[in-house]
Structures are given as C-alpha cells and as structure tokens.
Amino acid sequence: MPDKYHIKTQPIPPRRPRIGKIGVVDWREDCANCHNCVKKACVFDRYREEMSYIRGLREMDAVFFQCMGCFSCVQQCTKGLLALSANPVYERLGNTYWTPQIIETTWAQAESAKIPVSGAGYRGRFSGLGFDSMWTDMSEIVRPTRDGIHGREYISTAVDIGRKPALLHFDAGNPAGGLPPLVDIPMPMIIDMLPRGYRLPNLLPVIKIVAAQTGVIAIIDSKDWQLAGNDLDQYLPNLAIYLDASAPLPGRELLTGMRLVEISDDGNAERRVRELKQINPGIVVAVRVEMDSGGIERAVEYARQPFVEVLHLVADDNGNEIGEKNPRFIKDMVRSVHNSLVESGLRNEVTLMAGGGIALAEHMAKQILCGADLVTINLPLLIALECTLCRDCNDGQSCPALIGEIDIKYGVGRMTNLIAAWHDQLIEVMGAMGIREVRRLRGEVGRALFFEDLEEATFGKLFGSRKNN
Ligand code: SF4
Ligand code: SF4
Structure with a gap:
C-alpha cells in the first residue's frame, strides 16, 4: 500500500515585526504598583513578551500589537489605567476581498502549518458575498469520520x-x-x-x-x-x-x-x-x-x-x-x-x-x-x-x-x-x-x-x- 500523503513542516517565524490587530495602551501615571498587578495575570503573557520585544526593537515604528483582546487586564486594573487600541496598520492590510483577517490567518498558517482556531466561537457575520454566501453541511462531525x-x-x-x-x-x-x-x-x-x-x-x-x-x-x-x-x-x-x-x-x-x-x-x-x-x-x-x-x-x-x-x-x-x-x-x-x-x-x-x-x-x-x-x-x-x-x-x-x-x-x-x-x-x-x-x-x-x-x-x-x- 502506498504511503499516506503527508507534508513535512517546521515552524518558520516571520522576518518582519508582526502586524497584529490589537495593542494595549498603558497610562502609567497614577499607577498604584499593586502587588498582584493584572499584567502578570495575562494568560497569553503579552506584557512580558512586549518588554522583551521592546528590548530587541530594530524599527522604531513597529509597535507591539499582539494582544488577544480578552479584556481581562482592562476590566480588572484597579485604577482603570489600561485600554485596548486597534492597529491602524492592520486595518489597512489587503483590500475589501483579501481582508486583514485573511492575511493574518494566512501568515499564522505559513508560520506554524497549523489549522487556525478562532476559539470561543465564531463572532463574525454569518453570510456575505462570494464564498461567504455558502456553508458546508458538517452534520457528520461524529465518529467514524473523525x-x-x-x-x-x-x-x-x-x-x-x-x-x-x-x-x-x-x-x-x-x-x-x-x-x-x-x-x-x-x-x-x-x-x-x-x-x-x-x-x-x-x-x-x-x-x-x-x-x-x-x-x-x-x-x-x-x-x-x-x-x-x-x-x-x-x-x-x-x-x-x-x-x-x-x-x-x-x-x-x-x-x-x-x-x-x-x-x-x-x-x-x-x-x-x-x-x-x-x-x-x-x-x-x-x-x-x-x-x-x-x-x-x-x-x-x-x-x-x-x-x-x-x-x-x-x-x-x-x-x-x-x-x-x-x-x-x-x-x-x-x-x-x-x-x-x-x-x-x-x-x-x-x-x-x-x-x-x-x-x-x-x-x-x-x-x-x-x-x-x-x-x-x-x-x-x-x-x-x-x-x-x-x-x-x-x-x-x-x-x-x-x-x-x-x-x-x-x-x-x-x-x-x-x-x-x-x-x-x-x-x-x-x-x-x-x-x-x-x-x-x-x-x-x-x-x-x-x-x-x-x-x-x-x-x-x-x-x-x-x-x-
Ligand atoms: S487584554 Fe487579555 S490578552 Fe490582551 S494584554 Fe490584557 S490580559 Fe493579555
Ligand atoms: S504587494 Fe508587492 S510590494 Fe507589497 S508587500 Fe506584496 S510583494 Fe511587497
């Protein structure tokens, strides 16, 4: 029997600073220096990553926009010093058909070879133009097809x-x-x-x-x-x-x-x-x-x-x-x-x-x-x-x-x-x-x-x- 079709992959990180969708704005004035600062609790560890990103920064205009937008830190900061901001560079990616989301998900797949997972359910529109006006019937998503x-x-x-x-x-x-x-x-x-x-x-x-x-x-x-x-x-x-x-x-x-x-x-x-x-x-x-x-x-x-x-x-x-x-x-x-x-x-x-x-x-x-x-x-x-x-x-x-x-x-x-x-x-x-x-x-x-x-x-x-x- 011939071998199963399999493509060998390995992670290939980007050469350029990542263009993410959301960043955190941190108004440091008036910070109470809480012992249990919400920044330490980011489950994606974005604040630590941002610090190391800034230390290795080579391009001054490449701001760190890698927040996942869970709002946890924003809602829990006792002084209300944190806010999220959309990245204007991200919004200018591509065009009306090749949207920023398509470009971002393509970059992620090219880096990791993994299937993109949006997590917590799909929050987007449920129909649109082109391929978005059609859905596939996934009713067989049970064993044995899994x-x-x-x-x-x-x-x-x-x-x-x-x-x-x-x-x-x-x-x-x-x-x-x-x-x-x-x-x-x-x-x-x-x-x-x-x-x-x-x-x-x-x-x-x-x-x-x-x-x-x-x-x-x-x-x-x-x-x-x-x-x-x-x-x-x-x-x-x-x-x-x-x-x-x-x-x-x-x-x-x-x-x-x-x-x-x-x-x-x-x-x-x-x-x-x-x-x-x-x-x-x-x-x-x-x-x-x-x-x-x-x-x-x-x-x-x-x-x-x-x-x-x-x-x-x-x-x-x-x-x-x-x-x-x-x-x-x-x-x-x-x-x-x-x-x-x-x-x-x-x-x-x-x-x-x-x-x-x-x-x-x-x-x-x-x-x-x-x-x-x-x-x-x-x-x-x-x-x-x-x-x-x-x-x-x-x-x-x-x-x-x-x-x-x-x-x-x-x-x-x-x-x-x-x-x-x-x-x-x-x-x-x-x-x-x-x-x-x-x-x-x-x-x-x-x-x-x-x-x-x-x-x-x-x-x-x-x-x-x-x-x-
Ligand atoms: S909003 Fe969520 S993902 Fe973004 S920095 Fe705050 S805790 Fe981390
Ligand atoms: S469209 Fe052309 S110039 Fe712009 S990023 Fe792609 S290859 Fe480079």
Whole structure:
C-alpha cells in the first residue's frame, strides 16, 4: 500500500515585526504598583513578551500589537489605567476581498502549518458575498469520520487531471486504442502564475521546490521560464509551462519531462494540442479560459470538443468575472459550467480547474462542491511570505515586506507550511461532511447550503424573490 500523503513542516517565524490587530495602551501615571498587578495575570503573557520585544526593537515604528483582546487586564486594573487600541496598520492590510483577517490567518498558517482556531466561537457575520454566501453541511462531525481527521482512517485528497473516456471498449482484454493520459496529484491544488503586477523574479526557484515537496504542480509562464533556475530537469514532473498565443512550442526535452502543459484560449487550441501531442502523446493539455462575459459559453463549447482534456477557468484576483461592472462570482460561474456539462452528459469526461479568489482553505472545499475538480492558487503563497498586498511592487516601488531578499529555506518553508495547513483543513471539512474522497466532493451540493436558496425558501413566499441588480 502506498504511503499516506503527508507534508513535512517546521515552524518558520516571520522576518518582519508582526502586524497584529490589537495593542494595549498603558497610562502609567497614577499607577498604584499593586502587588498582584493584572499584567502578570495575562494568560497569553503579552506584557512580558512586549518588554522583551521592546528590548530587541530594530524599527522604531513597529509597535507591539499582539494582544488577544480578552479584556481581562482592562476590566480588572484597579485604577482603570489600561485600554485596548486597534492597529491602524492592520486595518489597512489587503483590500475589501483579501481582508486583514485573511492575511493574518494566512501568515499564522505559513508560520506554524497549523489549522487556525478562532476559539470561543465564531463572532463574525454569518453570510456575505462570494464564498461567504455558502456553508458546508458538517452534520457528520461524529465518529467514524473523525477517524480520518486523526489519521486512523484514510481520507483521500488525490485527484486525476485529464480526459476520461465515457465508455471503455476492449480488444483482447485490453482497452481498445489505449487510455488517455492522466496526471494524478495528491491534493486538489495547482500553483498558478502570480498576477502580472506581482511577478517577483526570485520566487520561481522557490515555487518549483514547493511544488516538488508537496507533490502538486506549478504553472510557469514560458516567458518567465528562464527565471526558474538552471536545474529544472529534476523538477519537470511538478511543473507545467504556460503557452500564450505568441509563445513558440517548447523543446522536446522539456515536453517529454513534463506531465501537464497549459495553453491560452486563443482560437488555435485544437492545432496547438495536436502539435504538443505529436511531441509527447503522454502529456495532458489544459486550456486556460478567462472568465469574462463569454467565459461560461466558451468553456461549455470547449468541453464538447474531443481534443479538450482540462479546462482552467480563471476569474480575476478577487474571484470576479473579468471586465464586468456587475460581475458574477467564480463559484457561481463554475457551478454554471458544471451544471451545463452534467446536463449534456459530458461532465465526467473533462477536468475542471478553477482559480481566482481562492483565499482560504474553505474556499478550496467550497469551489470543489460547486463543481471544480481542483483549484489553482497564487496570492495566498505570496501572502505566506509576509506580503501585505500593498501593490507597491506593481507600481515599481520598493517592497515593504522585503520579498526580494528572502532566502530559499524561508520561502519554501512558509509556502509548504501553508499548503500543509490547507490540506489538513480540507481533511477536516471532508471528515465533518462524511466524505472520504475528494473526487466525491465534486459537485456534491447536497452537502452545501446557499444563502440565496435559503432566503428564497424562507422569505420568498412572504416578500417575493430578491431582485438581482
Ligand atoms: S487584554 Fe487579555 S490578552 Fe490582551 S494584554 Fe490584557 S490580559 Fe493579555
Ligand atoms: S508587500 Fe507589497 S510590494 Fe511587497 S510583494 Fe506584496 S504587494 Fe508587492
């Protein structure tokens, strides 16, 4: 029996001062110097940590904002000298989609490789836009599914990428004409190219090692191929080259070493697939379909073509339909493509990869529930390196997170930790849903609840349907 899929991790602390959410303001005047000062009773030991932090301080503007906000010291100080304050730097992290909470939790996972725990229950909103308008049904969170989470039973996260025949024809006991090539990876995740504005040249050598260590595949633009290093031969099974409309065909050595290649949706896909298969018949070719206003229709049309094996549906960085004023969200667009293919009996023949807006491990599970076979991610791996998504690099300014100065060990360790934490969370979610194979999670909307459906069922009869603007 093959070994269980396991990613080796180790704690990798941040290089930069932590940007926490809350700090304590201590008005020392009038302090009664109580023998049993409430500061000593902080269960997180934050006051002692702050003193040692100040002693080693190298940057004067890096204030200690690591309070957990339990209010214990604030409420119990006999003179009322303590107060909590929100960190304005924290509140400026990211943007409306990549919120400070998402960035903070990604940093924590990249440091420790552990599943984030909010503790004392979730106090946030219970619905919102995008993936927040959908919930997973955790009603199976009982034995024996917990056994999978604790490793006593195997929950498989492996997926196959490629075209699967609808019917098998046998000739003398063997499938007639052979079987189409399939790529199997141990986790439903592919590392996509970073968006143009964030393509930092020193990250490709890191990303190729991360892909090899975790067993997933990283897509590298053919234009950036040279930046990935001189030792690519050993990494080829975990790399896929992206060829846009103007890119020439790669050399035979490259294509015969790789398992997956991606081409653009430029009207010449059939010819390009034929050329690539002539060089390496065992390679799987994915077609990248940008999810703009015609993206769903193009994807469904491609899936009808027998030469198409894999479709990579890509929304913008925030998961929105590209170039639209009132965009649809990636989960809804993928669900439309999935449902169309189910209706036409083609769904099992093609693989759907979905990218754009996958910011948390739960998004991976939700996107698969909406019909993707696997997801592609990019920005979470950049955030793992302490990026704040300030976009200064996009404007040609220096990077406040000093990403250009990272060493390989730090970069590989932080990205690997994040992927391991996501894998553990996927197992956690699947275990709680009573699903032991991620292939069976695909399109399993019976295990999901959608805000729109619940609202319609609850209030639709009273107030009518919600108008979509
Ligand atoms: S509010 Fe709680 S966590 Fe923060 S410093 Fe006071 S006791 Fe510690
Ligand atoms: S921290 Fe800002 S400048 Fe640095 S990589 Fe991230 S977005 Fe770019």
